[in-house]
Each structure stands twice: as C-alpha cells, then as structure tokens.
Amino acid sequence: MSRAETAETAGTAGAVLGESRPNPLWTLGLLRNELTTTLRRWRTLALLAVLAGVPVLIGVAVKIETSDGSSMGGGGPEGGGPAFIAQITNNGLFLVFTALAATLPFFLPMAVGVIAGDAVAGxxxxxxxxxxxxxxxxxxxxxxxxxxxxxxxxxxATLVVAVSALITGAVLFPLGDVVTISGTRITFAEGLWRALLIALTVAASLIGIAALGLFVSTLTSSGIAAMATTVGLLITVQILDQIPQLDALQPYFFSHHWLSFADLMRDPVYWDDLLKNLELQALYAAVFGSAAWARFTAKDISA
Known part of the structure; x- marks a missing residue:
C-alpha cells in the first residue's frame, strides 16, 4: 500500500466519520483496499501464476507419459492424495485432487507465508x-x-490451483463418473461437488501457517526477513514431520493432517482426520493470532 493510498484512506475516514471510532462501512472499505492492493502486486500475481502452472505441468507430463505407452505408478488408493495420479487418464477430475496434493505440502503454504509475512513487516x-x-x-x-x-x-490461491487443474483435466483427459477411494462410483456432478469441498478444506488447512506468518510479521520491520522466516519455519516443520523419532510430537505440527482431505473421496467420508486437521488449524490460529495481537498492540511504531 502506497503512502498516498494510506493517507487518502485515513483522510476519507476522518472526514466521513468525524470521530475516532470507525463504523463497519469504513472497516469494509479498509478490507477492500487491502485486498485490492495485495492482488495488484506483481509478487502476488507471480505466485498465482506459478500455482496455476503446476496443474498444467502435471497434466501435460501425464499425457505425454501415457501417450508413450508407459503406465502411471502411484501406489494403491490407500496411499492418499498422491495415488490420485494413477486415475487421471481415466478421469480428468482427478487432476484437481492430484494438483492440490502436489501443491499443499510446499507451494500453497509458501505462497501464503509470503503474503502473511509481508502483511505488517512490509x-x-x-x-x-x-x-x-x-x-x-x-x-x-x-x-x-x-x-x-x-x-x-x-x-x-487454492481455487486457482483447482480451476486450473479442472480446465487442464477437461482438455487433456475424459470426464465422467468418479470412482472413489472406497471403490464405489459417484456421478460427475457429485465428484465436482466433492472437489469443491476438498478445495475449501485445503484452504482451511492454511489457516495455521497464515497466523504463524502474521505473528512473524509483527516481530520485524523487514518484509523479506519475515517472509524468509515463515517459509523457513514451513520447511523445518515439514522435515521434522518426516522423522520417525518425533512421532509423539508430529500430530501437533500444523502440516501433519494436511493430506487428510483425501478422506473426502471415500464413501462414506472419513471425518476423524479431517476434524483433527481443522481443530489443529483453529488452535494455531488462536495461539499465534493472539501472539500477533499482543506483539502488535505493544509495538513501538516510530517510522
């Protein structure tokens, strides 16, 4: 946000309100201004472009490999998200699930970490x-x-990945009824509905890293440092989540249940890990959101 924009926002608010307490309309104006400013940045557009490109690369790679007569691996259905790649050639809708599974461990949270880390520090x-x-x-x-x-x-960001994957899947592969992980068959319309639920679940899975990034952003006046720290913490947690000796701590890592969204493709849906994931994200949001508030409200703003 430029100085001109912020000064204009402040002046407009003061002129309209004539008092120190803002009304809800002013708050909505501030939110709209923040959203517009964030989405206009080249950095944000570049992040979204990269995210949109991942499903295209996956779809093209699968198409080329199958055109060459090679078989797609990926393990059985119990393997969770990555196993969806074996179904892409039969139904392009599975590219949505595969793309979300491929971007969730790093690309999506990295993009969110960049935006959150720059929120205050920037x-x-x-x-x-x-x-x-x-x-x-x-x-x-x-x-x-x-x-x-x-x-x-x-x-x-999550919808960009999902929509890009859906379009790419529809162009390169056939669409039709969906076979769930449990082996049952559902209509394409229901499969599309579950794809939307999965996308929203993936977006909700990023609540914790967003709160963590916002907290880090209140600790420094350098946007680059805040972004790098948030992404560094993301990578560190991902590594720690793969160490068997830390299995007692891993259920408390914000990324531990991320791939539980695959349970939405079971029939019936398995809710245990999904609810654990949402509860964990809410916990991280509460803890680091409170920490960010405590730090920001006590922070000396001198420049």
Missing amino acids: EANAGTLRYLLVAPAGRTRLLLTKYATTLAFCVL
Whole structure:
C-alpha cells in the first residue's frame, strides 16, 4: 500500500466519520483496499501464476507419459492424495485432487507465508504502517484486516490451483463418473461437488501457517526477513514431520493432517482426520493470532 493510498484512506475516514471510532462501512472499505492492493502486486500475481502452472505441468507430463505407452505408478488408493495420479487418464477430475496434493505440502503454504509475512513487516519497511494507524481503525482492527486479507488469499490461491487443474483435466483427459477411494462410483456432478469441498478444506488447512506468518510479521520491520522466516519455519516443520523419532510430537505440527482431505473421496467420508486437521488449524490460529495481537498492540511504531 502506497503512502498516498494510506493517507487518502485515513483522510476519507476522518472526514466521513468525524470521530475516532470507525463504523463497519469504513472497516469494509479498509478490507477492500487491502485486498485490492495485495492482488495488484506483481509478487502476488507471480505466485498465482506459478500455482496455476503446476496443474498444467502435471497434466501435460501425464499425457505425454501415457501417450508413450508407459503406465502411471502411484501406489494403491490407500496411499492418499498422491495415488490420485494413477486415475487421471481415466478421469480428468482427478487432476484437481492430484494438483492440490502436489501443491499443499510446499507451494500453497509458501505462497501464503509470503503474503502473511509481508502483511505488517512490509508496511513497516515501506514506512506506511504509521500512516495506516493514523486512520481511526486501531491496531486490533488493522491486524484483523491483514489476517482476513491473508485468509482470502488462501481461498483464492487454492481455487486457482483447482480451476486450473479442472480446465487442464477437461482438455487433456475424459470426464465422467468418479470412482472413489472406497471403490464405489459417484456421478460427475457429485465428484465436482466433492472437489469443491476438498478445495475449501485445503484452504482451511492454511489457516495455521497464515497466523504463524502474521505473528512473524509483527516481530520485524523487514518484509523479506519475515517472509524468509515463515517459509523457513514451513520447511523445518515439514522435515521434522518426516522423522520417525518425533512421532509423539508430529500430530501437533500444523502440516501433519494436511493430506487428510483425501478422506473426502471415500464413501462414506472419513471425518476423524479431517476434524483433527481443522481443530489443529483453529488452535494455531488462536495461539499465534493472539501472539500477533499482543506483539502488535505493544509495538513501538516510530517510522
């Protein structure tokens, strides 16, 4: 957000309200302005372009390999998300599940970490944070707006992957009834509905890393440092989640149940791991959201 934008926002709010307490319309205006500013950045557009390109690369690779007469591996259906790749040639809808499984461990959370890490630290580094605080929103409302913007990006980024995968799958492969992991057959319409539920579940799985990134963003005035730290923590947690000696701690890592979205493709749906994932994300959001609020409200904004 530029100084001109922040100054204009603050001046408009003050002129309209004539008081220090903002109304809901002003808050919606601030959120709209944050969303617009975030989505206009070249960095954000580049991240979305990369995410959209992943399903295309997977689809083309599968198409080339099957055209050469090779068989697609991937293991049995109990293997979870990555096993969906074996079904892509039979039904392009499976490219949606495969692309989400491929991007969730790193690409999607990395993109969210970049946006969340830059939320506060980027403003401080650009010198616009104090201009934002001139507006009658208060630090709490500003922080909530930043987090809401990050969550909106979580949904947008996930839908970009899903829509790109659906279009690519429809172009390169046939579409039709879907065979679930349990071996039952459902209609294409129901499969499409489950694909939407899976996309929303994947977006919800990013709530924890978004809160963690926002907390890191309040600890520094360098946007690059905040983004690098958030991505570094993501990589570290992913590595620790693969070490057998840490199996007692792994259920508490925010990434541990990410691939549980595959259970939405069972018939009936297995809810245990899905609910554990959502509960864990809510816990991380509460803990690191509170930590971000405590840090931000006590932070000295001098530049």
